Amino acid sequence: MGNSLFCMSKKVTKDVGSRSKRMGRSQRKLIAEDESLHRQALAMALHQHQLSQRFEGSMSRRIGSTSSRRRNLPDSFANGKQVPEILENINSKKIVLVHGEGFGAWCWYKTIPLLEEVGLLPTALDLTGSGIDLSDTNSVTTLAEYSKPLIVYLENLPEDEKVVLVGHSSGGACIAYALEHFPQKIAKAIFLCATMVTDGQRPFDVFAEQLGSAERFMQESQFLIYGNGKDKPPTGFMFEKQLMKGLYFNQSTTKDVALAMVSMRPTPLGPMMEKLSLSPEKYGTGRRFYIQTLDDRALSPDVQEKLVRENPPEGVYKIKGSDHCPFFSKPQSLHKILVEILQIP
Numbered sequence: 001m002g003n004s005l006f007c008m009s010k011k012v013t014k015d016v017g018s019r020s021k022r023m024g025r026s027q028r029k030l031i032a033e034d035e036s037l038h039r040q041a042l043a044m045a046l047h048q049h050q051l052s053q054r055f056e057g058s059m060s061r062r063i064g065s066t067s068s069r070r071r072n073l074p075d076s077f078a079n080g081k082q083v084p085e086i087l088e089n090i091n092s093k094k095i096v097l098v099h100g101e102g103f104g105a106w107c108w109y110k111t112i113p114l115l116e117e118v119g120l121l122p123t124a125l126d127l128t129g130s131g132i133d134l135s136d137t138n139s140v141t142t143l144a145e146y147s148k149p150l151i152v153y154l155e156n157l158p159e160d161e162k163v164v165l166v167g168h169s170s171g172g173a174c175i176a177y178a179l180e181h182f183p184q185k186i187a188k189a190i191f192l193c194a195t196m197v198t199d200g201q202r203p204f205d206v207f208a209e210q211l212g213s214a215e216r217f218m219q220e221s222q223f224l225i226y227g228n229g230k231d232k233p234p235t236g237f238m239f240e241k242q243l244m245k246g247l248y249f250n251q252s253t254t255k256d257v258a259l260a261m262v263s264m265r266p267t268p269l270g271p272m273m274e275k276l277s278l279s280p281e282k283y284g285t286g287r288r289f290y291i292q293t294l295d296d297r298a299l300s301p302d303v304q305e306k307l308v309r310e311n312p313p314e315g316v317y318k319i320k321g322s323d324h325c326p327f328f329s330k331p332q333s334l335h336k337i338l339v340e341i342l343q344i345p
Contacts (some may be wrong), residue, residue: 100169104131
């Protein structure tokens with residue numbers, strides 16, 4: 001009996017040890033994969049920061065014409081292996097991707113190749129103090145400073161060319177600012193679960209219903225950053241990681257969440273608290289489209305619905321099952337909507 005128990009104990013110990021080793025190898029493999037993914041995304045961001053790549057490919061399947069009706073789109077493509085579409089009625093193949101608060105050009109790493117595969121020319125920008133831009137976030141105090149990479153891009157665009165802008169989350173304020181200052185260079189502006197503000201409104205005001213009033217946020221928030229010292233006004237903010245996961249990534253893969261956790265940076269506060277001056281002659285003449293995300297906890301579907309009701313765009317689209325980051329959680333549905341909008345005459 002004693003020998004049997006001893007043998008059984010040795011066997012259990014051996015099995016536990018084997019499982020521990022396997023778990024250790026599995027965890028190391030996952031960490032290595034996440035690090036590899038992070039390096040790939042940052043490399044892509046650096047590449048897109050320098051130039052937009054061109055892709056010439058065969059295109060054999062037509063996507064039907066669209067209208068301004070609201071659409072609910074599932075993530076219907078299988079593993080990104082759909083047949084490339086024939087793109088028609090496209091006046092501008094250049095599409096500029098503008099990230100939201102805390103993100104950088106790296107967040108578009110799934111969207112960029114999908115757009116290139118159908119012959120489009122995407123460029124993902126790092127806003128000032130974001131992504132791999134070396135500026136100190138605490139020194140960025142105005143929307144003009146924050147949006148400078150986008151403004152420089154538009155200033156250097158040939159006079160006879162137009163681009164399509166896509167702004168995610170607070171990046172919507174940046175493309176609204178661009179619409180006001182360069183309406184002649186923007187073919188369409190697409191607001192992706194974004195701060196589509198009205199004249200005199202602050203980007204922060206769009207989130208106010210979920211974050212509380214600006215005054216309460218400034219007084220009570222433990223997420224504020226005081227880059228110039230506690231005796232000076234706050235310079236930025238960044239949510240705690242667990243809260244961020246629940247707000248932004250409730251439908252995203254664990255790998256994408258891991259990538260975001262090591263890549264996101266603080267957001268400058270000044271641009272979020274700045275009131276935009278938007279005129280009907282410039283911003284008001286721009287072609288605006290809105291993409292709603294229906295499982296969004298950072299900017300709820302009700303808030304998004306209110307935005308399009310108060311500031312109606314030309315077209316509204318909806319993505320079922322998407323969190324606040326459809327470029328992670330529903331990349332194929334997002335891609336299809338972007339292509340449809342680009343094909344609207």
